[in-house]
Amino acid sequence: MSTVTNDDFKSYLTPFNIVTGLIIIAGLIVTVIRFTGGLGAVTNLDDNYPWGIWISFDLLCGVALAAGGYTTAAACYVFGFKKYHSAVRPAVLTAFLGYALVVMALHYDVGRPWRLPYPIFVQQGTTSLLFEVGLCVFLYLTVLFLEFLPTLFEWKGWRKLRDALVKMTLVLVIFGVVLSTLHQSSLGALYTIAPSKLHPLWYSAYLPVFFFVSSIAAGLSMVIFEGSLSHKYLHRMMDSEYNRNHDDVVLGFAKGCSWVLFGYFALKMIGLTYDNNWSYLASGFGAWFLVEMLCFVALPAFLYAVGARDKNFALIKWTAILTVLGIVVNRFNVSLVAFNYHLPSEDKYFPAMMEIIISVFIVTVGVVVFRFVSTRMPVFFEHPEYKGQH
Amino acid sequence: MEFNSMHEFFMHTKTMTYLLMGGILVGAILWWQFLMGEKKPIDNPHRTGEGHDNGHGH
Amino acid sequence: MKRRSFLGLMGAAGAGLAVPATARAAAKDFRGYHDTPGVLFDGTRCIGCRKCELACNQVNNLPEPEVPFDNLEILNTRRRTDSTTFTVVNKFDTPGGPVYRKNQCNHCLEPACASSCFVSAFQKQPDSAVDYDETVCVGCRYCMIACPFEIPTYEYHKAFTPRVMKCTLCGPQMRSGELRLPGCVQVCPMEAMIYGPRNELLTLARRRFAAFPGRYVESIYGEHEMGGTSWLYISGTPFSQVGLREDLGTKSAPELTAGALAAVPVVVGVWPVLLGGIYAINKRKEKIAAQEQQQAVSAALAKAKAEAKENLDASLAKAEESANRRVDNEVKKAVKEALAKKEEELKAAEASATDEEEGK
Numbered sequence: 001m002s003t004v005t006n007d008d009f010k011s012y013l014t015p016f017n018i019v020t021g022l023i024i025i026a027g028l029i030v031t032v033i034r035f036t037g038g039l040g041a042v043t044n045l046d047d048n049y050p051w052g053i054w055i056s057f058d059l060l061c062g063v064a065l066a067a068g069g070y071t072t073a074a075a076c077y078v079f080g081f082k083k084y085h086s087a088v089r090p091a092v093l094t095a096f097l098g099y100a101l102v103v104m105a106l107h108y109d110v111g112r113p114w115r116l117p118y119p120i121f122v123q124q125g126t127t128s129l130l131f132e133v134g135l136c137v138f139l140y141l142t143v144l145f146l147e148f149l150p151t152l153f154e155w156k157g158w159r160k161l162r163d164a165l166v167k168m169t170l171v172l173v174i175f176g177v178v179l180s181t182l183h184q185s186s187l188g189a190l191y192t193i194a195p196s197k198l199h200p201l202w203y204s205a206y207l208p209v210f211f212f213v214s215s216i217a218a219g220l221s222m223v224i225f226e227g228s229l230s231h232k233y234l235h236r237m238m239d240s241e242y243n244r245n246h247d248d249v250v251l252g253f254a255k256g257c258s259w260v261l262f263g264y265f266a267l268k269m270i271g272l273t274y275d276n277n278w279s280y281l282a283s284g285f286g287a288w289f290l291v292e293m294l295c296f297v298a299l300p301a302f303l304y305a306v307g308a309r310d311k312n313f314a315l316i317k318w319t320a321i322l323t324v325l326g327i328v329v330n331r332f333n334v335s336l337v338a339f340n341y342h343l344p345s346e347d348k349y350f351p352a353m354m355e356i357i358i359s360v361f362i363v364t365v366g367v368v369v370f371r372f373v374s375t376r377m378p379v380f381f382e383h384p385e386y387k388g389q390h
Numbered sequence: 391m392e393f394n395s396m397h398e399f400f401m402h403t404k405t406m407t408y409l410l411m412g413g414i415l416v417g418a419i420l421w422w423q424f425l426m427g428e429k430k431p432i433d434n435p436h437r438t439g440e441g442h443d444n445g446h447g448h
Numbered sequence: 449m450k451r452r453s454f455l456g457l458m459g460a461a462g463a464g465l466a467v468p469a470t471a472r473a474a475a476k477d478f479r480g481y482h483d484t485p486g487v488l489f490d491g492t493r494c495i496g497c498r499k500c501e502l503a504c505n506q507v508n509n510l511p512e513p514e515v516p517f518d519n520l521e522i523l524n525t526r527r528r529t530d531s532t533t534f535t536v537v538n539k540f541d542t543p544g545g546p547v548y549r550k551n552q553c554n555h556c557l558e559p560a561c562a563s564s565c566f567v568s569a570f571q572k573q574p575d576s577a578v579d580y581d582e583t584v585c586v587g588c589r590y591c592m593i594a595c596p597f598e599i600p601t602y603e604y605h606k607a608f609t610p611r612v613m614k615c616t617l618c619g620p621q622m623r624s625g626e627l628r629l630p631g632c633v634q635v636c637p638m639e640a641m642i643y644g645p646r647n648e649l650l651t652l653a654r655r656r657f658a659a660f661p662g663r664y665v666e667s668i669y670g671e672h673e674m675g676g677t678s679w680l681y682i683s684g685t686p687f688s689q690v691g692l693r694e695d696l697g698t699k700s701a702p703e704l705t706a707g708a709l710a711a712v713p714v715v716v717g718v719w720p721v722l723l724g725g726i727y728a729i730n731k732r733k734e735k736i737a738a739q740e741q742q743q744a745v746s747a748a749l750a751k752a753k754a755e756a757k758e759n760l761d762a763s764l765a766k767a768e769e770s771a772n773r774r775v776d777n778e779v780k781k782a783v784k785e786a787l788a789k790k791e792e793e794l795k796a797a798e799a800s801a802t803d804e805e806e807g808k
């Protein structure tokens with residue numbers, strides 16, 4: 001008897017589970033410190049840097065990388081790329097989880113998290129772009145939840161509810177695109193209020209446009225990237241329909257992403273010209289700006305194009321990673337590196353260990369939940385009873 | 391109405407605009423259904439709503 | 449009359465000035481706070497004694513600092529406001545010797561903190577103070593990102609009731625009658641600060657420029673910076689040398705975000721129309737494609753049917769023919785057989801007849 005339990009126990013001790021377990025324990029400990037000792041106990045935030053990596057990574061990058069939900073849904077249902085249909089569910093699930101985690105991270109970051117509903121329900125600061133972001137994230141999370149529910153209902157076998165929701169798909173998708181456009185761009189627009197704090201190479205009145213366009217590239221790349229990950233680790237959950245279309249999706253998204261990155265690059269050049277900031281390129285910040293533009297925007301645009309033309313799936317996969325990295329670099333540049341560029345270097349912020357632990361913890365929670373859901377519910381496969389009914 | 395500052399002015403206009411936006415989104419859905427729901431129950435792939443199969447509109 | 453309470457003793461008559469001239473604020477010309485009270489700081493008078501820091505600390509009941517206020521050594525390090533210090537005096541070494549400048553919230557005419565706060569916790573009051581309402585503050589700290597003067601600070605060490613902290617222009621104390629002037633203004637031994645209607649402070653500053661030629665940099669910091677501030681500075685050295693950024697521009701926070709905010713309703717108006725249209729076009733294309741396919745299919749079917757019918761007819765005809773032929777053959781065969789039989793019978797009859805004849 002005891003041997004059986006031992007074996008059972010041992011089978012859970014996979015490297016994946018051990019690492020996840022350790023991260024989650026560490027995260028829980030820091031959580032306790034954060035909520036009993038205040039922000040000062042776990043972060044390096046100060047009066048010059050009120051926003052640290054919880055905003056840079058968890059909010060700005062989190063939202064941008066969860067853009068796969070609205071891009072894929074729009075491509076499939078609005079623009080009529082029906083062959084992307086099998087990619088919609090994983091993308092929507094990732095987006096839903098992504099946004100849920102963003103909201104979770106915000107509970108750590110704001111001083112009084114229990115007041116997070118205040119801007120919507122108590123007193124509305126409508127002149128604030130953060131109000132815009134908050135309202136849209138709240139509504140979009142609801143939309144994503146409704147888009148995800150059919151998956152849950154199919155799993156549970158609640159047909160009536162599921163059918164009612166599926167009928168609303170188009171409305172939800174268009175709503176999702178509107179809300180995403182708004183808050184993706186508003187995240188960039190947050191910084192338009194502080195031209196004196198953000199380096200001119202990154203500050204632009206076009207910041208909202210930059211953030212929106214780059215979020216499309218981020219979303220598409222994340223779908224490609226996650227697709228290849230899931231393929232490796234969750235292959236057994238995929239039906240032939242998913243597998244048959246997977247290559248199509250990857251090629252189509254690679255092409256689309258290359259095109260979007262081209263547009264993004266062009267827009268950034270327009271921004272430079274519009275504010276006459278070319279002369280800054282000769283400085284240290286200028287060099288870093290060029291690295292961002294050339295290595296993380298122009299290069300992936302080119303590599304995607306080559307990958308799509310040659311049907312080189314390995315190249316596309318690596319380019320997706322490069323693009324995702326590029327978006328992360330961009331968001332960090334805007335919110336940390338080029339922010340407070342006028343301050344002496346000793347006043348600069350660097351994240352504390354415990355801040356990083358919380359960020360890693362939150363990503364880990366996301367991965368675990370994704371695994372839980374996608375190994376049970378009809379995400380990568382069509383539920384046999386509802387075949388072709390979307 | 392009097393506004394002491396641009397901030398007060400924007401606070402007012404943005405609040406009104408947000409309310410209007412909510413109205414527009416709801417209105418868009420209703421209008422779409424009205425527009426796409428023809429009276430004759432012919433084969434119509436656009437129809438999204440339920441229960442409007444006949445007597446739609448008035 | 450002491451100069452620091454310039455023009456008509458604001459404290460006593462606070463109520464008179466507490467009403468901003470809203471009547472003059474025409475629809476798009478927002479000058480409501482241009483003649484409400486402000487403070488003029490004259491950098492040529494400040495001696496860096498830190499008395500204002502002490503007064504601020506006392507009137508706001510802030511905790512005692514680690515370094516006492518009579519320690520002037522600390523002036524050698526550059527300091528900023530923090531959650532227990534609403535104002536600091538910094539020393540700046542300039543070619544003409546040390547210069548001191550006091551720093552605190554400037555109580556902007558178009559406060560970036562108010563514009564950025566998503567619960568509208570900051571309000572510019574009729575007495576010019578930019579007030580903060582801690583009962584709604586979520587603690588997002590976007591106000592700290594937004595303030596161009598790096599003023600708001602946060603109580604990072606508090607777990608349950610962290611607040612944004614900044615100078616209040618002693619608004620609460622003055623409204624309750626506790627103070628007649630802001631604490632720092634009242635205590636300054638050099639009368640480096642003057643409290644009075646902003647319009648008149650601007651006039652006074654210009655009068656000083658005229659009265660002491662060469663003593664001042666002849667511009668008033670805060671007159672236009674970020675849309676103008678209630679707190680104004682004049683100085684003998686360029687402002688950038690005393691820690692006042694001259695690259696802030698004159699655009700106020702609401703103007704800076706106006707473009708992005710204006711785009712929001714446009715997206716809501718345009719996107720559904722555009723996306724709905726694209727959807728409808730695609731559906732229509734799909735429908736037409738489906739119809740065409742159907743037509744093609746039915747045409748093909750009709751053709752196939754016709755061909756099949758022809759085939760059938762042909763084969764039917766053939767079958768009839770062959771059937772006919774078979775009948776003919778049968779008949780012929782039958783006739784033949786019948787004839788043959790008859791012949792045999794005849795033969796047989798003949799043969800028996802001859803036998804009978806032979807047997808007799």
Ligand code: SF4
Nearest residue numbers: 553554556560561595
């Ligand atoms: S100086 Fe900063 S904190 Fe003070 S009113 Fe202006 S924006 Fe607000």
Ligand code: SF4
Nearest residue numbers: 565585586588589591
């Ligand atoms: S920290 Fe408080 S006062 Fe500042 S913007 Fe956020 S909610 Fe408003």
